[in-house]
Amino acid sequence: MKTVEPAHTAPSGRDRAPDLTTASAATARPARRGREWLHGLLMSAPAVAGLIAFVGVPFCYAVVLSFYNVRLGSPLEPTFFGVEQYRRLFTDPDLSGPFLRALLNNLTFAVVVVPLQTGLALGLAILLNRKLKAIGLFRSFFFMPVVFPMALVAVIWRLILARSEQGMLNSALDAVSFGNWGAFDWLGDGLTAMASVIVLSVWQGVGFQMVILLAGLQQIPDERYEAAQLDRASRWQQFRHVTLPGIRGTLVFVALLTSVLSFRVFDQVYVLVKGGGLDEDAARTVMYQAVTTAFDQNNIGQASAITVVFFLIVVVLTLIQRRIVRPDNED
Template sequence: MTSTTTPPPAAPAAPIAERRRRVPRQLRRQRSDLVAGPLMALPAMAGIVLFIAVPFVAAIGLSFFNVQLGSPRPPTFVGFSQYVRLFTDPVEAPQFLRALGNNLFFAVVVIPLQTGLALVFAVLLNQQLKGIRFFRTFFFMPVVFPMALVAVIWRVILDRSGSGLLNSAVETVTGGAVGPHDWLGSGATAMLSVIALSIWQGVGFQMVIILAALQEIPEERYEAARLDRANRFQQFVHITVPGVRNTLIFVVLLTTIFAFRVYDQVYILITTAGGNENALRTVLYQATNAIITENSVGRATAISVVLFVIIVVVALVQRAVLRQRSES
């Protein structure tokens, strides 16, 4: 006699009324998500509109007028003449182009050097060593200092006299064979000095961002690489760099924006330390100088608009190139 096993009874289908109740719940949840997202983003969007979009639109409008601060004369419409003067005026065009060239040189040197140092420091400080928190704080400490204080400190270091810290160190190392050098007054070393100052002050910020990305890389990847007998350099190239690729793209873009916005250290070193104005002149310094010395708001806003367009174009091109390289 053969026994037949009967399959277990199927679970009863959900009642139609209950399924109908589930659908409105899902719709209400989706609608609430659609409303909650914009509401949470509203404060940030309002800040962007009030403090970035509105001032920028106002700057574009002012650039078409000849505006003098404190002058009883009303603003006069001059059209695109402010922009034309930046590139054609025999006096102003060389200064603006020199400032733009200084900005480009600063960016070309600072972006790869500061990003590379930040990556190296982040890798070194990602080790599980005793007292590593002290070293992380030590490397990040210059970021906390205001740029005005940093510029004053480096003014003492780069002082042109023999009592300057850098000149004293060079004289001690060379046994007096090399005399004092005017690091900020010389056209050959003025911008290089500002580059060293800026990297020393800003590398800790990028380091912390990359360090956070390094700590998100799973340790199992390094264990598998060690089992495959990969050395430290191979682990760095094939695991560490791809693991922080998106973070490096963000850091490069952020450093690019900061590089074109350099102003504080330049202004302080020119006005208080006798820095070479022609060698240290930047676009933002040129815009500020147009207001302080020439009382021309329209020219200053025109310079600012040109700088904004240059930063946007450079950032978009840089992002597209870096993304293509990372995908390939």
């Protein structure tokens, strides 16, 4: 009688020899990630060091000073105030009134400038994203105001918006109206003071956002526009379904950057208030309030409290805006 030998069965997963290729790949993956993390840390070290030295350390020092009564040039030793500077900032009418007005002006400036400047920058970038002769000259022309210091830009616009009839804007309006336009105080009037600051700020900064958006437009493949044309898409449909999705991440970055820069408005306000007759109450900003408190009133402790509160407000608003306009490729 023949004995039936058991059929050969494949070794189970427990008895199977380990796959050396898979094991080596799994071991090499964490090592590769560790090297990439180390390289990224080394490459970002100069920027991180500069951020800590010029932002982190001064901010921490400002937090410390905000708890003291520190007077610039005073022979008296600083005295510990606790949260008194913060309490006065929100309860003392002499301090809370100007601070809240400056904060409202800052918010108004940001609400107007961010969409206006971003929209103008996008329009200019689309116009300059063409293959024309001397296109580089036109791009340089629109970017030129960015190179000028803000103090110089404020001086130029002070001449344009001067109250007298020799002011360039008043002279132009007087010529157009055949001498019926009187000398209007664009900077001194409370209704047009902040609008004047907004106009000169947008004129000076729109070229920078334009260059960033132009770089984003040039990254969109031409095949997408060719496919849209084959589908008989109109210019508006191409802009809506090809251009905007292609630069969504760039638009988010530009909006966030413009928001942060809009809260830092100071130079133009200071120059125009001190030398141009700008209405101080209508155009004061939080940065202007902090600087004048520190160097005009010699109150370093109160100025430090203003900067700390303003920093926290800007951080919260930036996080909210980033949450709302988060790109699709982010988790």
